[in-house]
Amino acid sequence: MPAKTKFQLEPGPATREAFGRALVELGRANKDVVVCDADLAKSTMTVYFQKEFPDRFFSYGIAEANMVAQAAGMAYAGKIPFASSFSAFVINKGFEQLRVCVAYPRLNVKIVGTHSGISIGEDGPSQMSVEETALACSLPGFVVLSPADEASTKALVHAAAAHAGPVFIRTGRPKAPIIYNGDQKFEIGKAVELVEGSDVTIIANGLLVAEAIRASETLDAEGISARVLDLHTVKPLDREAIRRAAVETGAIVTAEEHLVDGGMGVRVAQVVAATQPCAMEFVGIQDTYAESGTPAELLDKYGLLSRDIVAAARKVVARKRR
């Protein structure tokens, strides 16, 4: 297990940037990979693919429903379409098509939402996506991924392409702290243990993985040994890693840039309840929409920093010891 000093958490490329780069690699390797975008290619970073493979890039304009359904049509005809937009638009405006055109016939369509969570910042709640984990996970047969940094995003985009079936990938706008050095192997449905620990397990994904690592360092100084898991796959869950966390640490904090209702934490709790019930706390966005602000201000105001994870861990450890 890597020593804690391994994590410099230097700012790295945004996960959407890593997605855009990985897409080009996929395009070179497989001529069946096609890309669909809805007037946001310069923001979702599918623009890299568009430049290299203009014949395999399809612009749909601001029309997500049609884009998702046409991606389904292409998948029926043997293509591996990646359809991308801001998470808020593709999941909400394309949801009916994700349900009936993609999930129901279980087609090989990959949906990549960018600008997820509240860290999109100044644009505010109409552009923020805080519901898509709940929505995507509700679609039978879908794989739902929420990678934390550049290396994990690239690896998981490749894994998504190799997976036969529908996948939703959640990526973000801001620079993402570097967590992995490139040697780590990623497998759909397999959580990564980043920090060993025995008193509590912090299960995080996306931008909150770095916060979880920082939290574990603070907790360590207080004599609380916190395990950190990167739960990059929200569906299907790594039930064994969650069960082990419950059995071996007896307390769990989940941390995600998403509404607590219907989020990853709730799904983890379902496994905990069914395997080894233990005390849990949930770090995430409460029952509200956020507002304009810098990403840092928003993560602070809406309780998504290591400070918030530390507080939740103290609480859950105290409850365990009672």
Place this chain on the structure above:
Amino acid sequence: MPKSLAELQAIAKGVRRDIIEMIGTAGSGHPGGSLSAVEIVVQLYFDFMRIDPKNPKWADRDRFILSKGHACPVLYSVMAEAGFTPKDKLNTLRKLGSIYQGHPDVRFLPELEASTGSLGEGLSLALGMGLADRLDGRPCRTYVMLGDGEIQEGQVWESAMSGAFHKIDNVVAIVDYNGIQLDGFVKDIMEIAPVADKWRAYGWNTLEIDGHDFAAIRKALEQAQAVKGRPTCIVARTVKGKGVSFMENNPKFHGTAPTPDEMKLALQELQ
């Protein structure tokens, strides 16, 4: 082998009988919009599309998508008659585990080109297939039938715009313009006229025909095939419930099954 008019008419009558029997036996379903579409679907499967019932997934085949999925009895009957699927199971329509589900479902009937049923989506599926076929250099053409009420859905116009923009000339949309939807006459629920003008405005090669006239259907399909650089929409004027006197132009039979007595009467008319 091209079919004679008499042969096509005979097949159409048999399909109408199947539709009545299937829906009557099931006790629920949508007879009106199945009956209005008969000639178009029969023409496509028996005298136009490049298909092979012995090899339903032939890579170079033409495709048909029933976007107005509730009219699936017409498609099931035609596919069975054409040899794609078992005819002796038609009367299991809508029963638990049946290959003939209440709306087309590829999980149960892989010979279908797409699962449909939620209106407004089939044209997008067809256009996506058309793009994939063009990328791969396949000669396939994709035909998609929409209901007239269905084009009230916004997605239809998103897809119409994209079909012309991407010049998807291997796709043909056919609007079954029978003038009736679930709640009543289309003009009273949400007027869609002028239908052909709308498709023209969206950049489609647009043809208007009598959707019960086999020769006119064939001619329109041929014209569509000859047009390059843009997709074609065939606006087919039809009669809801066509072929059964008491169902014709009767909104009640959009989504109501015939009673056993009505079924008997309808089958007598279709002798």
